[in-house]
Amino acid sequence: MAGILVYALHDDEGNFNKNSLGAVSEAARLAGELGTEAGVVVVGDVSDDAAAGLGAYGAKKVHRAKDVPEGLAQPIVDVMAKVMQDEGYDYALFGGGLLGFEVGAGLTARLNAGVTMEVTAVKVSDGKLVAERPVLQDSAIVDVGYVGEPGIIIGRLNAFDMDEGGDGSAEVADVDVELSDWSTKATMVERGEARGEDVNIEDADILVGGGRGLGKAESFELAEQLAEALGGAVAATRAVVDAGWYPYAAQIGQTGKTVAPKLYLAAGISGAIQHKVGMQSSENILAINKDPNAPIFEFADLGVVGDLHKILPKLTEAVKAKKGG
Numbered sequence: 001m002a003g004i005l006v007y008a009l010h011d012d013e014g015n016f017n018k019n020s021l022g023a024v025s026e027a028a029r030l031a032g033e034l035g036t037e038a039g040v041v042v043v044g045d046v047s048d049d050a051a052a053g054l055g056a057y058g059a060k061k062v063h064r065a066k067d068v069p070e071g072l073a074q075p076i077v078d079v080m081a082k083v084m085q086d087e088g089y090d091y092a093l094f095g096g097g098l099l100g101f102e103v104g105a106g107l108t109a110r111l112n113a114g115v116t117m118e119v120t121a122v123k124v125s126d127g128k129l130v131a132e133r134p135v136l137q138d139s140a141i142v143d144v145g146y147v148g149e150p151g152i153i154i155g156r157l158n159a160f161d162m163d164e165g166g167d168g169s170a171e172v173a174d175v176d177v178e179l180s181d182w183s184t185k186a187t188m189v190e191r192g193e194a195r196g197e198d199v200n201i202e203d204a205d206i207l208v209g210g211g212r213g214l215g216k217a218e219s220f221e222l223a224e225q226l227a228e229a230l231g232g233a234v235a236a237t238r239a240v241v242d243a244g245w246y247p248y249a250a251q252i253g254q255t256g257k258t259v260a261p262k263l264y265l266a267a268g269i270s271g272a273i274q275h276k277v278g279m280q281s282s283e284n285i286l287a288i289n290k291d292p293n294a295p296i297f298e299f300a301d302l303g304v305v306g307d308l309h310k311i312l313p314k315l316t317e318a319v320k321a322k323k324g325g
């Protein structure tokens with residue numbers, strides 16, 4: 001059966017992450033246009049109900065490799081490669097994120113396939129998938145097609161929207177995979193997820209990003225109070241993480257995480273390119289900075305010039321008042 005295969009990552013409680021569910025939804029949409037089906041690979045301890053539940057996002061079949069550990073790229077490449085070949089999938093689509101990039105790159109090498117990375121949209125043209133990829137610092141978008149099969153598409157983190165418009169439960173099939181020798185060299189010692197407060201910043205719809213303009217570690221309380229009022233989470237620049245003002249897990253940018261929330265509120269952040277690359281896909285960027293020439297204003301949707309120490313508390317009060325609390 002031809003089709004599009006997705007890898008869905010889950011946490012230790014069996015919850016699939018938003019990025020993966022977006023990729024499943026996108027594969028289902030594209031498969032519908034191509035007249036094929038979307039399949040999903042899951043590994044490790046995933047219950048029948050959780051696996052079948054991927055049908056709600058449009059998956060038709062879930063290939064489950066129970067004995068393969070979640071979180072290590074090479075064993076997942078083994079599973080994906082076997083399923084791609086045995087079932088004849090034409091494309092593999094990943095939602096991005098560190099593991100998606102690593103598994104996608106490994107699968108490309110293993111299958112001698114063509115790959116497009118940092119994809120922001122995918123369309124169907126003449127019965128084939130064409131990936132759209134921003135280039136030249138996102139000033140232009142190129143269409144990338146595939147001359148052979150299979151084609152591997154690796155999205156930017158959260159590039160694809162979740163859609164629970166699927167028509168029911170997916171068929172679940174267990175797969176036995178013999179892992180390659182090199183795939184078993186690394187073992188999972190411990191799996192954990194770095195979370196800011198209780199929210200994973202990569203999944204948060206609203207982020208309040210704090211930079212050096214906060215002045216000191218204690219001022220992060222201002223960002224935390226606003227994030228709490230908005231129902232979001234706190235992110236940070238590398239400058240403040242390096243200064244020990246906030247945990248590394250919250251760092252956004254080239255050497256941190258990539259996020260794409262509905263709202264990114266940047267407080268006291270200059271907008272350096274290394275920070276920008278991690279948050280530029282946010283739907284709305286609001287910047288508060290006392291310097292009207294700060295680079296962040298060049299790509300913010302809304303800019304407020306002023307002292308964040310005065311603005312953040314007032315904004316928090318206003319949000320609370322609006323929400324009636």
Ligand SMILES: Cc1cc2nc3c(=O)[nH]c(=O)nc-3n(C[C@H](O)[C@H](O)[C@H](O)COP(=O)(O)OP(=O)(O)OC[C@H]3O[C@@H](n4cnc5c(N)ncnc54)[C@H](O)[C@@H]3O)c2cc1C
Nearest residue numbers: 211212213237238239253254255256268269270275290308
């Ligand atoms: C290889 C490499 C990788 C890097 N990776 C990353 C990365 O992943 N993520 C990242 O963030 N950075 C990264 N950086 C660092 C990056 O270049 C910047 O130094 C950093 O992003 C700046 O952080 P900032 O905006 O908090 O601080 P600054 O650049 O110092 O900006 C502080 C801003 O706060 C404003 N401000 C000051 N006081 C107030 C106030 N009271 N009210 C309102 N505004 C105020 C100032 O006008 C200024 O614009 C990297 C650098 C390199 C070389």
